[in-house]
Amino acid sequence: xxxxxxxxxxxxxxxxxxxxxxxxxxxxxxxxxxxxxxxxxxxxxxxxxxxxxxxxxxxxxxxxxxxxxxxxxxxxxxxxxxxxxxxxxxxxxxxxxxxxxxxxxxxxxxxxxxxxxxxxxxxxxxxxxxxxxxxxxxxxxxxxxxxxxxxxxxxxxxxxxxxxxxxxxxxxxxxxxxxxxxxxxxx
Amino acid sequence: xxxxxxxxxxxxxxxxxxxxxxxxxxxxxxxxxxxxxxxxxxxxxxxxxxxxxxxxxxxxxxxxxxxxxxxxxxxxxxxxxxxxxxxxxxxxxxxxxxxxxxxxxxxxxxxxxxxxxxxxxxxxxxxxxxxxxxxxxxxxxxxxxxxxxxxxxxxxxxxxxxxxxxxxxxxxxxxxxxxxxxxxxxxxxxxxxxxxxxxxxxxxxxxxxxxxxxxxxxxxxxxxxxxxxxxxxxxxxxxxxxxxxxxxxxxxxxxxxxxxxxxxxxxxxxxxxxxxxxxxxxxxxxxxxxxxxxxxxxxxxxxxxxxxxxxxxxxxxxxxxxxxxxxxxxxxxxxxxxxxxxxx
Numbered sequence: 321x322x323x324x325x326x327x328x329x330x331x332x333x334x335x336x337x338x339x340x341x342x343x344x345x346x347x348x349x350x351x352x353x354x355x356x357x358x359x360x361x362x363x364x365x366x367x368x369x370x371x372x373x374x375x376x377x378x379x380x381x382x383x384x385x386x387x388x389x390x391x392x393x394x395x396x397x398x399x400x401x402x403x404x405x406x407x408x409x410x411x412x413x414x415x416x417x418x419x420x421x422x423x424x425x426x427x428x429x430x431x432x433x434x435x436x437x438x439x440x441x442x443x444x445x446x447x448x449x450x451x452x453x454x455x456x457x458x459x460x461x462x463x464x465x466x467x468x469x470x471x472x473x474x475x476x477x478x479x480x481x482x483x484x485x486x487x488x489x490x491x492x493x494x495x496x497x498x499x500x501x502x503x504x505x506x507x
Numbered sequence: 508x509x510x511x512x513x514x515x516x517x518x519x520x521x522x523x524x525x526x527x528x529x530x531x532x533x534x535x536x537x538x539x540x541x542x543x544x545x546x547x548x549x550x551x552x553x554x555x556x557x558x559x560x561x562x563x564x565x566x567x568x569x570x571x572x573x574x575x576x577x578x579x580x581x582x583x584x585x586x587x588x589x590x591x592x593x594x595x596x597x598x599x600x601x602x603x604x605x606x607x608x609x610x611x612x613x614x615x616x617x618x619x620x621x622x623x624x625x626x627x628x629x630x631x632x633x634x635x636x637x638x639x640x641x642x643x644x645x646x647x648x649x650x651x652x653x654x655x656x657x658x659x660x661x662x663x664x665x666x667x668x669x670x671x672x673x674x675x676x677x678x679x680x681x682x683x684x685x686x687x688x689x690x691x692x693x694x695x696x697x698x699x700x701x702x703x704x705x706x707x708x709x710x711x712x713x714x715x716x717x718x719x720x721x722x723x724x725x726x727x728x729x730x731x732x733x734x735x736x737x738x739x740x741x742x743x744x745x746x747x748x749x750x751x752x753x754x755x756x757x758x759x760x761x762x763x764x765x766x767x768x769x770x771x772x773x774x775x776x777x778x779x780x781x782x783x784x785x786x787x788x789x790x791x792x793x794x795x796x797x798x799x800x801x802x803x804x805x806x807x808x809x810x811x812x813x814x815x816x817x818x819x820x821x822x823x824x825x826x827x828x829x830x831x832x833x834x835x836x837x838x839x840x841x842x843x844x845x846x847x848x849x850x851x
Contacts, residue, residue: 347698349606349607349698349702351704351705351707351708352705352707352708352847353705353707423694423698425609426609441847441848443847445847447707447847447848448605448707450608451605451608452608452609452612453608453609455608
């Protein structure tokens with residue numbers, strides 16, 4: 321049964337292919353399962369100096385799949401989770417992530433990247449709290465979109481947005497990844 | 508995707524192809540995900556058909572844009588297309604909002620949401636105020652209720668809605684505003700097709716959609732309700748609850764398999780309470796909001812009105828901490844199914 325469940329996403333993907341041909345372009349829509357077990361991914365210390373939009377504490381980056389050596393950009397499907405690991409329990413950690421969605425997503429900011437805020441549930445599972453090009457701490461406007469139109473996130477409700485830093489002009493040369501150790505091919 | 512995954516998919520493709528696409532006996536969890544996926548895909552197909560028809564039914568541009576008299580039939584047809592699109596979208600809004608947050612915004616954001624970031628003086632192009640409500644605002648521009656007008660006129664950057672009044676405006680309505688909606692829907696449809704849902708994405712969409720119904724009713728008091736120009740918000744909510752029940756029914760065998768028979772009874776009762784209440788009102792509009800209505804402290808008299816009763820029921824059913832409320836039992840069932848809940 322466990323094996324069958326592991327194959328479930330594949331089965332579904334294939335089954336949907338019964339009526340569809342090739343997808344029009346490479347697009348990756350991350351789901352909750354894609355963040356499961358992120359603590360086992362390669363982990364990098366990325367600093368602890370104060371940063372806009374992030375709470376205070378040691379910050380770490382976890383990379384699901386390292387980009388190929390020498391690559392200038394992460395491939396579609398890549399995920400980087402950033403944590404601020406302060407507090408007595410993991411439930412208190414601040415968790416952010418960026419997933420390479422592709423398809424021209426977030427064209428006005430960190431192109432092709434989708435941002436996430438996550439929290440660790442009491443059962444230890446990372447849960448998506450909000451997502452999009454402008455995720456909020458929660459679904460601030462209550463419209464079930466996870467906060468896309470809610471006006472940003474921030475530990476103090478400051479309304480910071482991911483694109484404010486990750487989408488700055490020039491960051492496209494870094495594939496919008498600001499921490500040097502997390503950049504494509506830097507590991 | 509690594510070569511091992513590719514090999515697994517190839518093997519499964521061969522196995523499934525050999526068995527055809529007929530009904531296989533699946534574990535309840537897989538069956539639930541298949542059914543939810545099929546439901547969403549089917550509604551995306553309907554949505555695509557409706558918005559494509561809406562664009563196609565837009566009147567041919569002439570020198571003075573649209574005429575209320577000579578283009579009446581075309582406008583009526585577009586209104587019918589719009590309502591079809593609305594029902595399809597509201598059936599799957601909960602799931603789409605989670606998976607396509609940006610496209611959900613460009614498709615379904617309200618006028619006040621768009622102009623809160625920047626005003627839009629030209630309502631017929633594919634920038635600024637766009638999506639289903641932008642089109643609704645134009646189609647029903649001659650019938651906008653006073654409360655809605657009063658609310659919107661107070662917004663910075665307000666621009667009065669109207670039919671296209673020139674050749675260019677009519678062209679842009681069809682080829683820019685409607686075309687953008689069609690393109691956004693087609694993107695959702697094509698990107699959803701290859702997606703393998705997980706239980707969290709499928710189930711949380713229902714819960715999110717339930718919460719939104721209270722928001723829809725709450726905002727009616729100030730003219731901010733969702734389908735405010737067409738006065739179609741109750742129809743939206745009927746579609747939401749119908750979809751909620753349909754989605755839940757996909758999860759039901761899995762829940763029963765996990766010993767959730769008692770929860771199943773409570774969930775069905777919750778859907779029934781809401782559906783009965785919605786069915787007790789005629790028409791597509793929310794019942795009239797009492798002039799003295801206060802969302803924070805409604806009077807007993809106002810709570811006894813049809814609107815007050817609906818509001819109270821939605822408040823109760825969407826309260827996660829109220830024992831036996833629909834959201835409360837849905838959350839309990841998610842827990843039983845091992846679907847992690849958002850931390851409080």
